[in-house]
Amino acid sequence: MTGAAVITVNGEARPIGEVPGDERLLDTLRWRLGLRGTKEGCRSGECGACTVLVDGEARLSCLSLTRELEGTAVTTVEALDRDRIGRVVQSAFAEEGALQCGYCTPGFVVALSGALRERGPAASAEALLGDLSGNLCRCTGYATIARAVARAREQLG
């Protein structure tokens, strides 16, 4: 690794040469780059609150080492509204009231955006909900989240 190593975060190249080898992407995003929309929950891959997109795919930033992501493009919740899928997903969650405390919400909207991008708008609701099953929500009982998934599919379809 050299000092020229970079990752692209929300479209901007960020040098990561100084980042210690054991630093997690979650901490790089939150405390080096100030992007605290990505939430810290369990830090062990069990809750999904820290989900980000790496080259368009949903990934748990708490289990990802920043230095290993050299050359990739990371998208966090702060930049989700830069494409149509992200905007549709965010407004579907807002319109269905698919959030209460809001702590799991960034993880959910990022994960659903990644799933829709990967599977395409014709993806079944079952498949999309399956993709979200690693994201925990303690407030909603997932009912409004399932309605938001249905709404997002409808609007993209």
Place this chain on the structure above:
Amino acid sequence: MSAAARPDADLKVRGAAEFGTDLAVPGMWWGALVLAPVPHGRLLRVDLSAARARPSVVAIAAPDVAGLVDGAQGEPERPPFPASEVIYSAQPVAAVAAPTLAGAREAARAVRVEVDARPPVTDLEAIFPEWPGPAAAGSLNVAAHVRARHGDVDARLAGARTVVAETYRTSGVHQVPLEPHACVGEFRDGRWRVRTSTQTPFGIREDVAGILGIPERALEVEGTWVGGGFGGKGAAVLEPYALLLARAAGAPVRLALSYREEFLLGRSTLPFVARLETGVTDGRIVARRVRLLLDIGTSLPGRDFATGYSIGFLLGPYRTETFEVEGYAVRTNKPPFGPHRAPMAPQAAFVAESHLAEVARRCGLDPDEFRATHLWTEGARTPLGQAVGPFGLAAALTAARRRAAEWRGGLRAGHGVGIGLGFWSTNTGAGGEARLRLSAGELVIEQGEREIGSGSVLVGLAEVAHRRTGLPRERIRVAYAGTAAAPFDSGVYGSRTVGALGRAVDEAAGALLVELARRAGASGAVQLGVRDDAIVLRPAGGEEIPVARLLTEAERPAGGVASEGRHFGAANEIDAARVLEGSFYPYQDFTGAAHVAEVAVDAGTGAVRVVRYAAFHDIGVTLDPASARAQVEGGVAMGLGAALTEESVWTEDGRLANPGLLDYRIPTLGEVPPIEVTFVEGFPGAGPFGAKGIGEPPIVPVPATIAAAVRDAVGAHPTELPLSPERVARAVKAARSSGPPDGAPPR
């Protein structure tokens, strides 16, 4: 179907809400706690020297506290750090801070702690294998003793045709907010300030001031967005340490629990054992006896609210001719007990409902009919002598029985349908105050609570002001201020936000209308509305007047005309003659729900799958249908966790065995069935416009409902929570070896 977007939705979907864990202040240091290695023992040594030898580290323990608070004396029974004895699992014995998180963690590891370990007290039934006699009340392990009675229970039990005696055991459950506790403490110019993720900013101020011995006026508490509370974010778990470290470091200090620490140190509920005896003659309950041993961890004597409260839920909302209840709050070497959404009520309702269903079966009666005939009706007396107010539970049960009958038609093998009831009452807490300010463009509700997710603050309070004034909700803004500026309120708990703080808002809104009417010279009723983008006063039958014209010169630059409202709860109607010892609590109103579940049970493995679910709720009046429905859906899901998988497991040596989400399992997306939600109206409660709290009631009937459905499916009668596969399989085996209890002869 669509719901109106919540005012906080846009912020939250963009990840722009700043929670406690997100706080960052320039020059901030990072804190870490050093936890005791064993749950009980004599503290021999806390050696901070190696930590302090590191560059830029502060490390503090018991001897340092007095110096950091200028010699003030905090409450001696709950010092921030123990001086000589470790009393609970994972008790903080020291704290450190450094400019980086890595530095703080290394410093924490450098602290040497030596404890002369002693056997911990963990198991209720190991302390009291037999029901404690009168001498136990003086035992060191007993923090509270409550007793109440009406009539001659012994005589009525002796004369009853059928008597059923059973023992039930339940487990502690954790709130599992996705955001662990987190705060930033500061000390500057002689003033203490903490920003924290809390349900009770004023409660934290009182708690911290008591623990540190500083005056409340020297401390400001400012709440952040709260990433899940559920009762767990009401006590001062971290704030005293963050403040002490901030003073020691001369810098703001961020202190947050790791998720493992959240399980270890969060204030959760603990196990209880309940023994119930019920006597029935000619289908009538003639006597009830309830005995409770409640684990309260290291809660302090005199601070126990749970014992007297839980016992009411063990009796349930049912008539009995005589009763006797007795409960002990038992101290163990666990962290202090904390409330969890409807504290103890889901577990207590499981006990009450399962027991009464068993009583009915042994009498050869239908359990649903038996409960229906004994339900409280308006005007009846509770066991403690309080008059029952408007109460929609019978109506909810009627609807639930209809749905259950539909589902029972054509049920598949291994499936079962059950009904569970849950009683609740809106809590008003220590009251609250709100201030309204009306300008030409908006109505601002100034108050001291943060939105914790339910919508009760941002949606509920705005809806109350809307209903009182007629002003559309988009013109009403709920503003938050910290304890230094906001009017007092007790906290967001007990389903009280709309029911109690909402009444303060309602009163302030009414006062505002009166003042505006006076200024406008209107004699009749007035309302507010919007015309040409400006707020107008609408006198009944009169001309609209722009509010701008009704403001004084002084009010215009100050944000408009202000009004205040307050609400400090209802009177205590408990019949004191029935209370023999300890504290019991009056109900502010009477609410509850009847739930129906269909489950599929694998009789071999004991695995339970919930197929469908319906909830019928007495809500008084539905103020915001989308929020109310969301509370029921979320509450039922949380209740399914308590019913089936959630359980804090304590080892014999006093450690929490499952401090993580893989071993403490909350419901995941695929495990929550479709939930049908129905509100029963027409039975007004204590809140504004007759509203009843809806935050807690939805969780209450769930374990009882699932247990009833499991009983229906496989004939098992589980007497322990949660209904893990192992417990269900054991109950199935027991039922099959002893034969169905339906055939048991009457005594």
